[in-house]
Amino acid sequence: MANSAQARKRARQNDSQRAHNAALRSTLRTAIKKVQKAVLAGDKAVATTTFSVSMSVIDRIADKKIIHKNKAARHKSRLNAAVKAMA
16 A cells, blocks of 8 residues: 555546546447447448547547557558448
């Protein structure tokens, strides 16, 4: 356990920040799954609109350094390829 007041405060801040980061990570995963679900359903119009929304979510979370920018780029690339592959 933290002994100094400063260390106790840092422990409190770390807990709240960890919860906030977990919520953002969950938002990211949900956005990715929405696009994948639309692609599997075969609805190109819905897949395109959800992809554009999800792209901004992925960028926003990468800007906050919740995930690495290269991981964000990889997700966007794979989702884009899946949407484009729809006939």
